[in-house]
Amino acid sequence: MRLQKYMAKCGVASRRKSEEIIQANRVKVNGHIVNELGVKINPKEDTVMVNNQIITLEEEKVYIVLNKPEGYVTTVSDQFDRPTVLDIVKNVDERIYPVGRLDYDTSGLLLLTNDGDLTYRLTHPKHEVNKTYIAKVRGTPNSNELDQFRNGLNIGDYITSKANIKILKKFKDSSLVEIEIHEGRNRQIRRMCDVINHPVISLKRIAMGKIKLENLQKGSWRYLTDNEINYLKNS
Incomplete structure:
Protein backbone atom coordinates (compact mmCIF):
# COMPACT_ATOMS: atom_id res chain seq x y z
CA MET A 1 0.00 0.00 0.00
CA ARG A 2 1.30 3.46 -0.86
CA ILE A 22 5.80 13.13 3.88
CA GLN A 23 7.69 15.80 1.94
CA ALA A 24 8.09 17.81 5.15
CA ASN A 25 10.26 15.03 6.66
CA ARG A 26 7.63 14.27 9.31
CA VAL A 27 7.20 10.58 8.47
CA LYS A 28 9.36 7.61 9.44
CA VAL A 29 9.09 4.03 8.20
CA ASN A 30 10.82 1.50 10.44
CA GLY A 31 12.73 4.31 12.13
CA HIS A 32 13.94 6.00 8.95
CA ILE A 33 12.66 9.30 7.57
CA VAL A 34 10.85 8.93 4.25
CA ASN A 35 10.34 12.09 2.20
CA GLN A 53 3.91 8.89 16.92
CA THR A 74 -24.49 -12.19 26.06
CA THR A 75 -20.87 -11.55 26.98
CA VAL A 76 -17.47 -11.84 25.34
CA SER A 77 -16.41 -14.55 27.82
CA ASP A 78 -18.03 -16.37 30.74
CA GLN A 79 -16.47 -17.34 34.07
CA PHE A 80 -18.54 -20.54 34.14
CA ASP A 81 -17.48 -21.58 30.62
CA ARG A 82 -21.01 -21.33 29.27
CA PRO A 83 -21.27 -20.75 25.52
CA THR A 84 -21.33 -17.06 24.54
CA VAL A 85 -22.90 -15.33 21.57
CA LEU A 86 -19.41 -14.87 20.10
CA ASP A 87 -19.20 -18.65 19.75
CA ILE A 88 -21.94 -18.33 17.13
CA VAL A 89 -20.53 -15.44 15.10
CA LYS A 90 -17.63 -17.00 13.21
CA ASN A 91 -15.21 -15.67 10.59
CA VAL A 92 -15.36 -12.04 11.73
CA ASP A 93 -11.85 -10.59 11.98
CA GLU A 94 -12.83 -7.52 13.98
CA ARG A 95 -13.26 -7.65 17.76
CA ILE A 96 -16.99 -7.15 18.24
CA TYR A 97 -19.15 -6.75 21.34
CA PRO A 98 -22.85 -7.27 22.08
CA VAL A 99 -25.03 -4.15 22.24
CA GLY A 100 -26.86 -4.51 25.53
CA ARG A 101 -27.80 -8.02 26.55
CA LEU A 102 -30.37 -10.77 26.36
CA ASP A 103 -30.86 -13.18 29.25
CA TYR A 104 -29.36 -16.67 29.06
CA ASP A 105 -32.83 -18.15 28.57
CA THR A 106 -34.11 -15.44 26.19
CA SER A 107 -33.78 -15.71 22.42
CA GLY A 108 -34.01 -13.29 19.55
CA LEU A 109 -32.51 -10.16 18.09
CA LEU A 110 -29.11 -9.07 19.34
CA LEU A 111 -26.83 -6.49 17.74
CA LEU A 112 -23.05 -6.84 17.80
CA THR A 113 -20.56 -4.19 16.71
CA ASN A 114 -17.18 -2.58 17.34
CA ASP A 115 -18.70 0.91 17.10
CA GLY A 116 -18.50 2.24 20.65
CA ASP A 117 -20.36 5.46 19.89
CA LEU A 118 -23.33 3.59 18.45
CA THR A 119 -23.34 1.14 21.36
CA TYR A 120 -23.56 4.05 23.78
CA ARG A 121 -26.42 5.65 21.85
CA LEU A 122 -28.42 2.44 21.68
CA THR A 123 -27.99 1.49 25.34
CA HIS A 124 -28.36 4.90 27.00
CA PRO A 125 -31.88 5.38 28.42
CA LYS A 126 -32.22 8.94 27.11
CA HIS A 127 -32.28 7.71 23.52
CA GLU A 128 -35.29 5.46 24.17
CA VAL A 129 -34.81 2.87 21.43
CA ASN A 130 -37.93 0.71 21.44
CA LYS A 131 -37.46 -3.04 21.83
CA THR A 132 -40.23 -5.45 20.84
CA TYR A 133 -40.67 -8.93 22.32
CA ILE A 134 -42.98 -11.89 21.92
CA ALA A 135 -43.64 -13.62 25.24
CA LYS A 136 -45.54 -16.75 26.08
CA VAL A 137 -46.98 -16.27 29.57
CA ARG A 138 -48.99 -18.37 31.97
CA GLY A 139 -52.68 -17.60 31.84
CA THR A 140 -54.13 -14.57 30.04
CA PRO A 141 -53.82 -11.02 31.46
CA ASN A 142 -57.14 -9.27 32.00
CA SER A 143 -57.81 -5.65 31.09
CA ASN A 144 -56.85 -4.36 34.54
CA GLU A 145 -53.52 -6.23 34.46
CA LEU A 146 -52.81 -4.97 30.95
CA ASP A 147 -53.45 -1.39 32.09
CA GLN A 148 -51.08 -1.82 35.03
CA PHE A 149 -48.41 -3.11 32.68
CA ARG A 150 -48.91 -0.18 30.29
CA ASN A 151 -48.79 2.47 33.02
CA GLY A 152 -45.59 1.28 34.72
CA LEU A 153 -44.93 -1.29 37.43
CA ASN A 154 -42.94 -1.43 40.64
CA ILE A 155 -40.60 -4.37 40.04
CA GLY A 156 -38.87 -4.13 43.42
CA ASP A 157 -36.02 -1.70 42.92
CA TYR A 158 -37.48 0.28 40.08
CA ILE A 159 -40.72 1.66 38.67
CA THR A 160 -40.85 0.95 34.95
CA SER A 161 -41.80 3.49 32.33
CA LYS A 162 -44.97 3.15 30.32
CA ALA A 163 -44.92 0.14 28.02
CA ASN A 164 -47.04 -1.40 25.30
CA ILE A 165 -48.59 -4.84 25.57
CA LYS A 166 -51.21 -6.65 23.52
CA ILE A 167 -52.54 -10.20 23.45
CA LEU A 168 -51.78 -12.01 20.20
CA LYS A 169 -53.21 -15.43 20.94
CA LYS A 170 -54.92 -17.30 23.77
CA PHE A 171 -54.36 -20.94 24.68
CA LYS A 172 -55.93 -23.12 27.36
CA ASP A 173 -53.46 -22.29 30.13
CA SER A 174 -51.29 -19.62 28.52
CA SER A 175 -51.23 -16.79 26.02
CA LEU A 176 -48.94 -15.11 23.55
CA VAL A 177 -48.35 -11.39 24.06
CA GLU A 178 -46.38 -8.71 22.25
CA ILE A 179 -44.50 -6.31 24.52
CA GLU A 180 -42.69 -3.10 23.64
CA ILE A 181 -40.38 -1.26 26.05
CA HIS A 182 -37.52 1.21 25.65
CA GLU A 183 -35.69 0.33 28.85
CA GLY A 184 -33.39 -2.60 29.45
CA ARG A 185 -33.23 -3.41 33.16
CA ASN A 186 -32.04 -6.85 34.21
CA ARG A 187 -34.76 -9.40 33.39
CA GLN A 188 -37.20 -6.51 33.19
CA ILE A 189 -39.96 -8.12 31.14
CA ARG A 190 -39.89 -11.29 33.21
CA ARG A 191 -40.14 -9.24 36.39
CA MET A 192 -42.98 -7.13 34.99
CA CYS A 193 -44.92 -10.23 34.03
CA ASP A 194 -44.33 -11.70 37.49
CA VAL A 195 -45.85 -8.57 39.06
CA ILE A 196 -49.11 -9.01 37.13
CA ASN A 197 -49.07 -12.74 38.03
CA HIS A 198 -48.45 -14.07 34.52
CA PRO A 199 -44.90 -15.48 34.58
CA VAL A 200 -42.98 -15.79 31.33
CA ILE A 201 -42.71 -19.27 29.85
CA SER A 202 -40.59 -18.20 26.87
CA LEU A 203 -39.32 -14.85 25.61
CA LYS A 204 -38.01 -13.69 22.25
CA ARG A 205 -36.93 -10.24 21.08
CA ILE A 206 -38.07 -9.61 17.52
CA ALA A 207 -37.06 -5.96 16.92
CA MET A 208 -34.95 -3.02 18.05
CA GLY A 209 -36.52 0.07 16.58
CA LYS A 210 -36.92 -0.67 12.88
CA ILE A 211 -34.30 -3.44 12.89
CA LYS A 212 -36.21 -6.72 12.73
CA LEU A 213 -35.42 -10.43 12.82
CA GLU A 214 -37.86 -11.25 10.04
CA ASN A 215 -36.77 -14.59 8.52
CA LEU A 216 -33.37 -14.83 10.21
CA GLN A 217 -33.18 -18.34 11.65
CA LYS A 218 -32.30 -19.00 15.29
CA GLY A 219 -28.52 -19.27 15.63
CA SER A 220 -27.91 -17.39 12.36
CA TRP A 221 -26.54 -13.89 11.79
CA ARG A 222 -26.11 -11.32 9.05
CA TYR A 223 -24.49 -7.95 8.47
CA LEU A 224 -26.76 -4.93 8.73
CA THR A 225 -27.55 -3.15 5.49
CA ASP A 226 -26.34 0.42 4.87
CA ASN A 227 -29.92 1.64 5.34
CA GLU A 228 -30.18 -0.13 8.70
CA ILE A 229 -26.84 1.28 9.86
CA ASN A 230 -27.85 4.80 8.86
CA TYR A 231 -31.17 4.39 10.64
CA LEU A 232 -29.47 3.36 13.88
CA LYS A 233 -26.96 6.19 13.70
CA ASN A 234 -29.69 8.76 13.11
CA SER A 235 -32.41 7.36 15.37
Missing part, protein backbone atom coordinates in the same frame (compact mmCIF):
# COMPACT_ATOMS: atom_id res chain seq x y z
CA LEU A 3 2.43 5.35 2.21
CA GLN A 4 0.10 8.33 1.71
CA LYS A 5 -2.88 5.99 1.25
CA TYR A 6 -1.99 4.18 4.45
CA MET A 7 -1.73 7.48 6.32
CA ALA A 8 -5.14 8.53 5.03
CA LYS A 9 -6.67 5.19 6.09
CA CYS A 10 -5.15 5.70 9.55
CA GLY A 11 -7.01 9.00 9.81
CA VAL A 12 -3.90 11.22 9.70
CA ALA A 13 -5.10 13.44 6.85
CA SER A 14 -6.31 13.29 3.28
CA ARG A 15 -3.99 11.66 0.74
CA ARG A 16 -2.94 15.04 -0.66
CA LYS A 17 -2.26 16.45 2.79
CA SER A 18 -0.40 13.24 3.71
CA GLU A 19 1.89 13.77 0.72
CA GLU A 20 2.76 17.22 2.07
CA ILE A 21 3.50 15.70 5.49
CA GLU A 36 9.71 10.70 -1.27
CA LEU A 37 6.28 10.01 -2.68
CA GLY A 38 5.32 6.60 -4.06
CA VAL A 39 6.93 4.56 -1.28
CA LYS A 40 5.00 1.36 -0.56
CA ILE A 41 4.68 -0.22 2.87
CA ASN A 42 3.28 -3.43 4.33
CA PRO A 43 0.72 -2.46 7.01
CA LYS A 44 1.22 -5.78 8.81
CA GLU A 45 5.02 -5.64 8.93
CA ASP A 46 6.18 -2.01 8.72
CA THR A 47 6.04 0.56 11.53
CA VAL A 48 4.99 4.02 10.40
CA MET A 49 5.42 7.12 12.57
CA VAL A 50 4.10 10.63 11.98
CA ASN A 51 5.65 13.32 14.16
CA ASN A 52 7.31 10.46 16.09
CA ILE A 54 3.10 5.39 15.64
CA ILE A 55 -0.02 5.30 13.47
CA THR A 56 -2.26 2.30 12.91
CA LEU A 57 -5.17 1.54 10.63
CA GLU A 58 -8.56 2.56 11.94
CA GLU A 59 -10.55 -0.61 12.56
CA GLU A 60 -13.29 -1.15 10.05
CA LYS A 61 -16.69 -0.76 11.67
CA VAL A 62 -18.80 -3.91 11.69
CA TYR A 63 -22.54 -4.16 12.39
CA ILE A 64 -24.20 -7.54 12.87
CA VAL A 65 -27.64 -8.79 13.83
CA LEU A 66 -27.88 -12.23 15.43
CA ASN A 67 -30.88 -14.38 16.23
CA LYS A 68 -29.62 -15.54 19.62
CA PRO A 69 -30.71 -19.00 20.77
CA GLU A 70 -31.51 -19.78 24.38
CA GLY A 71 -28.57 -21.17 26.34
CA TYR A 72 -25.99 -18.53 25.37
CA VAL A 73 -24.71 -15.68 27.51
